[in-house]
Amino acid sequence: MRRFVPVLALAVLAFALPPLAAATKTSFLLTQATMSAYYVLASLGLCALMGYAGQISMGQAAFFAIGGYASSFLSTLNLPTAASGQAEAPFARLLDGAGLLARGADAYGAPTLSLSPALACLCAVLLAAAVAALIGTPILRLKGHYLAMATLGFGIVIEKIARGTKALGGADGISGVPSLRILPGVEVTGGRQARAANFTIAWVLLALGLALLVNLVRSRSGRALRALHDGEAAADAMGVDTARYKLKVFVLGAVYAAVAGAFLTHFNGSIGPGEANAMKSVRYVAIVAIGGMANLTGTVVAGLVLNFLSLRGVFGSLDDGVFGAILVIVMLINIGGARRRPAAGAAGLPGRLSGFAQRVRSVFPARRDRSAR
Amino acid sequence: MSAILSVQGLSRAFGGLRAVDGVGFEAGRERITAVIGPNGAGKTTLFNLISGSLAPDSGKVLFDGDDITGMKPYRVARRGIARTFQAIKLSGRMTALENVMIGRHVRSRAGFLEGMLAAPWARAEERSIREEAMKAVELLGIAEYAGRETGTLPFGIQRSVELARALASEPKLLLLDEPASGLNARETKELAELIARIRDRGVSILVVEHDMSLVMGISDEIVVLDFGKKLAQGAPREIQRNKDVIAIYLGEDDA
Amino acid sequence: MNSELFVQYLVSGLIYGCIYSAVAIGFNIIYNATGIINFAQGEFAMLGGMIASSLAPRLPLPAAVAAAVALTALAGIVVERVFLRRIARFGVMKTIIATIGLSIVIREAALLGWGESVRTLPFFSGNEVSSIAFLGAHFSPQVLWVAGTIALVVAALSLFFKYSLTGKAMRGCSASREGASLCGIRPEALVTLAFGMSAGIGAVAGCVVAPLTQTHYAIGNVLAIKGFTVAAFGGLGNSLAAVGAGLILGTLESFSIIVVPEAYKDVVTIALLLLVLFAKPTGLFGSAAAGALKEF
Numbered sequence: 019m020r021r022f023v024p025v026l027a028l029a030v031l032a033f034a035l036p037p038l039a040a041a042t043k044t045s046f047l048l049t050q051a052t053m054s055a056y057y058v059l060a061s062l063g064l065c066a067l068m069g070y071a072g073q074i075s076m077g078q079a080a081f082f083a084i085g086g087y088a089s090s091f092l093s094t095l096n097l098p099t100a101a102s103g104q105a106e107a108p109f110a111r112l113l114d115g116a117g118l119l120a121r122g123a124d125a126y127g128a129p130t131l132s133l134s135p136a137l138a139c140l141c142a143v144l145l146a147a148a149v150a151a152l153i154g155t156p157i158l159r160l161k162g163h164y165l166a167m168a169t170l171g172f173g174i175v176i177e178k179i180a181r182g183t184k185a186l187g188g189a190d191g192i193s194g195v196p197s198l199r200i201l202p203g204v205e206v207t208g209g210r211q212a213r214a215a216n217f218t219i220a221w222v223l224l225a226l227g228l229a230l231l232v233n234l235v236r237s238r239s240g241r242a243l244r245a246l247h248d249g250e251a252a253a254d255a256m257g258v259d260t261a262r263y264k265l266k267v268f269v270l271g272a273v274y275a276a277v278a279g280a281f282l283t284h285f286n287g288s289i290g291p292g293e294a295n296a297m298k299s300v301r302y303v304a305i306v307a308i309g310g311m312a313n314l315t316g317t318v319v320a321g322l323v324l325n326f327l328s329l330r331g332v333f334g335s336l337d338d339g340v341f342g343a344i345l346v347i348v349m350l351i352n353i354g355g356a357r358r359r360p361a362a363g364a365a366g367l368p369g370r371l372s373g374f375a376q377r378v379r380s381v382f383p384a385r386r387d388r389s390a391r
Numbered sequence: 392m393s394a395i396l397s398v399q400g401l402s403r404a405f406g407g408l409r410a411v412d413g414v415g416f417e418a419g420r421e422r423i424t425a426v427i428g429p430n431g432a433g434k435t436t437l438f439n440l441i442s443g444s445l446a447p448d449s450g451k452v453l454f455d456g457d458d459i460t461g462m463k464p465y466r467v468a469r470r471g472i473a474r475t476f477q478a479i480k481l482s483g484r485m486t487a488l489e490n491v492m493i494g495r496h497v498r499s500r501a502g503f504l505e506g507m508l509a510a511p512w513a514r515a516e517e518r519s520i521r522e523e524a525m526k527a528v529e530l531l532g533i534a535e536y537a538g539r540e541t542g543t544l545p546f547g548i549q550r551s552v553e554l555a556r557a558l559a560s561e562p563k564l565l566l567l568d569e570p571a572s573g574l575n576a577r578e579t580k581e582l583a584e585l586i587a588r589i590r591d592r593g594v595s596i597l598v599v600e601h602d603m604s605l606v607m608g609i610s611d612e613i614v615v616l617d618f619g620k621k622l623a624q625g626a627p628r629e630i631q632r633n634k635d636v637i638a639i640y641l642g643e644d645d646a
Numbered sequence: 647m648n649s650e651l652f653v654q655y656l657v658s659g660l661i662y663g664c665i666y667s668a669v670a671i672g673f674n675i676i677y678n679a680t681g682i683i684n685f686a687q688g689e690f691a692m693l694g695g696m697i698a699s700s701l702a703p704r705l706p707l708p709a710a711v712a713a714a715v716a717l718t719a720l721a722g723i724v725v726e727r728v729f730l731r732r733i734a735r736f737g738v739m740k741t742i743i744a745t746i747g748l749s750i751v752i753r754e755a756a757l758l759g760w761g762e763s764v765r766t767l768p769f770f771s772g773n774e775v776s777s778i779a780f781l782g783a784h785f786s787p788q789v790l791w792v793a794g795t796i797a798l799v800v801a802a803l804s805l806f807f808k809y810s811l812t813g814k815a816m817r818g819c820s821a822s823r824e825g826a827s828l829c830g831i832r833p834e835a836l837v838t839l840a841f842g843m844s845a846g847i848g849a850v851a852g853c854v855v856a857p858l859t860q861t862h863y864a865i866g867n868v869l870a871i872k873g874f875t876v877a878a879f880g881g882l883g884n885s886l887a888a889v890g891a892g893l894i895l896g897t898l899e900s901f902s903i904i905v906v907p908e909a910y911k912d913v914v915t916i917a918l919l920l921l922v923l924f925a926k927p928t929g930l931f932g933s934a935a936a937g938a939l940k941e942f
Contacts (some may be wrong), residue, residue, distance in 0.1 A: 074739055076746075156924040157458065162738045166746075167874050168923050171916040174871065182909030216937035230507040237506025238499055238515060245482050245493045252480035255442060256556065257468035257497035266503050296867065300746060308742055312484075336758075342750025346729060349744040352736045 020333035021236065024293035024315045025229045032221030034069050036214035050219040050329040052321075055220035056282040059227050061305040062314065063274025066231055068303070069312035070240065071267040072247030073158065078275050078302040080176035081146045083294035086283035087186055088142035090195040093135040093284075096124070103129035113137075120196065135198040139280045146276030154268040158261065170296060177294035191290030197356025198284035206284045216285055223281065223320070227274060231314055243267060246311075297338050301325075304341045307348050393593040395420045395564055401440055401450035410436040412619035418564070423586065423596045425606045428616035429639055434599040437616070438568050441597075442474050443467040449527060455563060469496070469497050471555035474566035477599075479549050487533065487552045490541055491524040494559030505646070527555040531585065547578050558589065563587065567598040571605050582602070583609050590597030607631065615639075653783035655900045661789060663896020664796040665691065668851030669873025670880065670888035671803070672844035675942045678883050679840035680734070686725065686749035687848060687869030689756075693718045694849025695861035696756055715849040721752075722845025726838050733743065749866060756863040767856040789856050795854045799847055800889055801836055804841040816840065819834060819913075820883075875919035900910040 019273070047093040064078045071114065076247045104120065110131065113119050120134045127234045133141070157168050182184055187193070206219055223381050234240045234347030242263055245253040283289040292298070305324060309316030324341075327333065333340045394417035394585045403411045411433045418424040426434050440443040441452055443464040452460045459467055473494070481490050499520055501513035528537050536544055541552055550570065557565055567586070571579045583605045590596050590609075600606050604612065606627070613630045615623040623633050630636055669687055676684045698714035705713065725748055733744045769776070771790045777784040807813035815831045816839070827833055852861060876895050880887030895915065902914045 028590055032558035060940075072739070074742060104454075114600070125498040157920075160923055163742050163880075164923055166685075166742050167683065167871070167878075168920055171871060171919050175913050175916050175920075178910060178913045182907065196703075232511045234503065234507045234820060236517075237509070238496065238517065239503050240500045241489060241493060242496055245490075248482035248484065249480045251444060252476065252482075253481075253493070254444070254469055255474050255476075256493050256560065257465050258493075259463075260467045270503070297750075300750065303743060303746070336754060338750055339754030339758075341755060342747045345747025348738070349740045349747065350729065350732045352733075352740065368920055 021210075021232050022229065024318060025225050025232060026229065027317070028225035032218045032225060035221075040214070045213060047330075048213045050326055052213075052217045052220040052285060053282060054322050054325035055217075055224045056278040056285070057301075057325045058305070058318055059360055060275040061225050061309075061317050061321045062227055062231060063271035063278075064302045065235065065309065065312075065314055065317040066274075066368075067267050067271040068306050068311075069314075069317075070235060070247060071241045071264055072165045073268065074162070074303070075169040075263055075268070075271065076166050076296065076299045076303065077173035077176075077298070078169070078271065079298035080173040080293050081272040082279035082282075082298070083176055083180055083289070083291070084149060085142045085270075085279030086289040086293055087192065087279075088145045088276075089139045089198075089280035090187065090283045090289050091139035091194040092133045092141055093120070093196055093198075094192060094194055095132050097131045097133075099129055100129065100132045103131075105131050109307035112258060118366045122196075135196050135284060136200065139198055139277075139284070140368060142279045143273055143276045143278045146279075148376055150272035151265065154260075154265045158264045159269060161297050164264045170299070171296065173212075173263055173296055173299050177296070179290035180294050187290075189291060191288060192283075193288035195283055195287050195289070198281065208285055210288045213359045220281070220285070223277075227277075228314060228318060237313065239263070247312075253314035266340055299339075300338075300345070301328075301341050304345045304348075308344060350357040394418060395455055396441070397451075398437075399451040399453070401437070401452065403436060403440055403445060404448055405494060409619050411447075414616065414621050415450075416614045416621060416624055418595060418597050420595050420613040421590060421593055423590050423598065423609055424436055424612045424614060425610040426597065426614045426616060427601070427603075428476060428622070430619075432616040433619040434525055434616055435568060436448045436599075437449075438474065438566055438599060441467075442472060442566060445464045449631035452580040458570065468560065471561075471563035472564035472566060473560045473564075475550075475553045475557050475568055475570060477568045477572065479546075479553055481541045481549060481552055481556075482539060485573070486538050487541050487544065487548075487555075488521070488528060488537040489523055490552055491527050491555045491559050493519050495520040495523055495608065497560050506637060524555075525560050527559040528552075529553045530558065546573055550574065553587075558594075561592060562569065564595045564597065567596065567600070571602040576604075579605055612628055648683075652784040654785070655778065656897060657783070657785045657789055659897035659900030661792050661855060661896070663876075663893040664897055664901065665793050665851045665855045665859075665869065666872045666876045667889045668847055669800065669850030669869050669887045670877035670892055671799070672848045673873055673877040674883050674885045674888055675803075675840050675844045675847075677877075679816060680839050682730075682734070682738065682745070684844065685742065685745040685870060685875065686752060686866075687873060688754040688866035688868070689749050690718050690722060690848035690866075691852035691869050691873075692756060692861060692863065693721060693752065693845075694852035695767065695856040696760055696765060696852075696863070697849075698853045699767055699856065699861065700760070702767055707770065711767075711850075711853045715846050716852055717840040718852075719846035720846035722841040722843075723838055725845075726841035728801070730841075731834070731837075738842070749870065753863060753866055755794040758864055762863065764860045764862045765856075767853060769857045770854070778827060783892040786856075786858060790905055792854050795850060796889070799850060800885070803847075803885065812839070843887045872915055873920070875915055875922070878919060878922050913917065 035051070036048060038371045039048055060078055060082050064075060067075055087218050089220055100106055102123065105114050110119065114131065118134050118137045119131050122130045122132065124130050143313050153172060156174070157165065160168055196204045199205045204218060204219060242253065245256065246258060246260050248265055254260055279293065305321040306317050307323070308320040309318070328337055396418040401411055401414045402409065403590045407506055414437060415511055426437065428434055428549070436445065439446050443459070443462050443466065445508045446461045451458060451459070454470060454472060457470065482493070499516050499517050506515035525537070527558060528534050531554060532546055533555065536548050541549055544552070550573070554570065570586070574582060586596060586598065587609045610627055613625065613627055614621060615630060615636050617639050622639065623630060623636055672690065674685060676682065684795045694714050697717050698710050701710035702714055726822060729744060730741060730838055733741050769786065769788050770788050776787055778787055778790070793803055807817055816836050818825070818829070819831060819836050820831050876892040877888050879891035879895060895918065899911060902911060906914055
């Protein structure tokens with residue numbers, strides 16, 4: 019139960035902070051706090067991948083962007099509509115019958131039909147998962163810096179596509195994204211009226227995301243991931259299908275990022291190619307690193323604080339530089355580094371010399387005369 | 392078939408070096424088969440070929456009647472072969488018990504979704520995983536170290552953790568790669584007794600080892616490798632008297 | 647397309663290919679000495695051009711370039727000694743992340759120091775309008791400077807690694823660090839040297855290309871990934887192959903605008919990178935065995 023304290027804390031704050039903010043006349047801070055929560059959700063997905071499975075990804079922002087762009091594209095896409103307001107395509111009429119389409123009107127008052135934001139969001143997340151599954155298989159065969167470069171490259175490709183495609187709004191991105199209704203009366207949307215409610219939605223979502231990962235880490239799969247991180251050969255020998263596990267975590271991370279991206283887009287009402295930027299990916303990595311790599315709570319705290327400060331403009335024009343510097347400092351201090359005695363078979367000179375010494379000793383059994391340890 | 396493991400004409404070369412060259416032998420059910428030979432004779436390579444970490448150039452590995460040649464390690468593990476490593480491969484950050492619980496991976500099913508949602512049956516399975524792991528830990532007499540991170544444990548205890556992990560998977564065949572390396576005489580004797588007890592519980596054992604007291608003391612059968620080829624095979628007493636074997640060691644054995 | 651356009655695309659491709667090759671060589675030298683990929687490599691090329699652009703008004707051009715190269719090499723040494731040496735023992739992932747962080751810090755420092763303006767260097771010989779005619783097309787003499795400089799760098803490095811004691815020591819170090827230190831070589835000193843050399847080479851490339859392509863605080867990022875692509879194509883660690891791969895890639899990229907809109911030009915390069923990483927991680931010119939025998 020102790021492990022769920024951070025989850026509960028988030029849930030409590032989700033409901034407690036808005037009235038507090040209203041009372042102290044600081045409600046304007048809720049917007050950035052809401053956005054921070056969504057960025058942290060994406061970071062959590064990366065934490066599972068980097069901290070627990072030990073696979074570095076410089077492309078988390080790409081999945082965030084896929085979620086946001088797909089959801090906004092689908093929910094602003096006008097399906098061919100007859101003047102009567104009925105959908106023209108039979109498939110669209112089917113969706114309409116199921117209540118999955120949203121009705122609106124264009125600038126001239128003619129009726130428009132588009133996918134309901136909820137359906138769009140779902141499709142977006144599924145798309146992100148599919149892309150992750152597709153590129154994950156070849157990409158996760160790579161290790162270390164190859165993996166970092168490949169994921170970085172993937173991220174740049176997504177950004178270029180977002181920036182260069184007219185249908186996706188080019189450099190301006192997509193705007194006019196409708197509100198996302200997840201439950202009756204619960205809408206993800208911008209605007210002052212909805213500020214408090216959206217803060218709660220975002221932080222509850224974050225709490226939920228955290229809870230799921232806390233469960234995962236304690237479970238059989240979480241243990242397999244940690245074993246995988248510490249030594250693929252041993253994990254393999256113990257029956258863990260390492261390739262499949264790495265892929266599953268990769269897809270999981272992508273899903274977290276896509277959900278965050280979609281929700282944030284509906285909250286902001288728009289999305290631009292900057293969300294897929296390599297620097298954004300670096301920020302996610304930085305937050306996971308500062309949090310302690312394999313530390314879910316650390317990621318949440320570091321992420322909320324840093325993102326909030328950054329969004330408030332506290333770092334000014336040095337914003338990127340601050341994250342870069344933090345990365346370097348955190349690596350220097352080696353937060354979350356494992357404590358290992360050389361004899362435990364660690365790589366590196368001390369470990370190898372000690373292993374070598376053991377093997378030398380073991381070749382001459384008759385000559386050994388050891389006193390008990 | 393009476394043999395649990397049958398290796399036939401197994402070969403593997405690295406560049407020009409023939410590490411394992413047409414090796415063939417059988418390991419009997421519920422017996423201890425030792426593989427010995429000078430350094431570089433190809434023993435660990437042989438293990439890697441059996442466990443799937445390496446693919447053979449030619450030859451076959453039959454386990455309990457099935458052809459497992461070239462199967463990936465996790466598949467081999469699921470069929471009931473567990474192994475330990477020459478250099479300890481434990482998860483330094485996890486506790487000893489958690490490491491042993493990994494051994495139960497092949498005997499459990501809960502996946503990602505069940506884990507994340509903390510499904511009741513998954514939680515029940517976790518409890519049973521923990522219990523079975525604890526049993527293996529107690530069998531090896533390291534219960535007091537169960538909650539400590541393995542990176543902080545003494546070397547001999549780490550070896551025991553690795554063995555407990557392998558045992559926790561309830562294997563049919565246990566591959567032990569130089570389990571006595573780094574242990575002193577007393578620890579080696581305890582290990583020999585432990586291995587014999589494991590065999591008595593119905594586990595077949597294939598062990599690579601340099602320590603002759605252990606090998607001669609508990610092996611039912613010994614296979615001798617030299618330069619990747621099988622030199623001799625037989626009961627300990629035969630091997631002790633075998634002139635070729637004595638020649639390649641050039642030294643006294645201390646059985 | 648007519649021959650004039652063809653030659654212009656070709657020349658442009660070769661110029662960019664040269665700079666990518668130089669960045670790739672920098673990657674390879676550090677990779678050979680340490681086994682890590684230095685994400686900050688592109689920033690060294692940027693620094694060379696930027697520092698030279700600041701010094702050029704005050705100093706004769708050769709002095710400005712030499713000073714820029716020396717200062718950038720110094721930056722490389724500082725990066726290694728102050729940061730990476732400490733972080734390296736924490737593992738590969740942390741080192742990669744550290745070099746990413748360092749590349750950002752260097753870039754932001756450049757932004758702080760030089761602002762967002764595009765900067766340039768005077769042409770090494772002649773000026774903006776001087777040109778050489780070749781196969782119906784005209785190009786600047788600076789192109790010859792670029793080709794000549796890279797060729798000189800490659801030749802010098804080949805000789806260094808093959809014949810000089812330090813060069814051989816570095817190769818020994820990359821083959822086996824333990825073995826090398828057992829022979830009395832100090833790997834740490836050679837690693838520092840590797841960083842200094844890589845940074846210097848990057849700076850040289852950045853300077854010699856600046857009159858043609860201009861320089862800017864943010865070019866390091868793109869150069870890094872393209873330089874890495876080239877290095878990967880040739881097989882990581884193999885600098886001779888990197889030169890070939892660089893020229894090929896630069897040319898491919900240059901001609902790609904025939905079929906692909908300008909906005910997607912970088913996508914082509916990265917797609918090629920991903921292809922190489924997935925299909926043949928040891929590089930187009932590399933086999934695993936050849937990689938083990940890499941010369942420099």
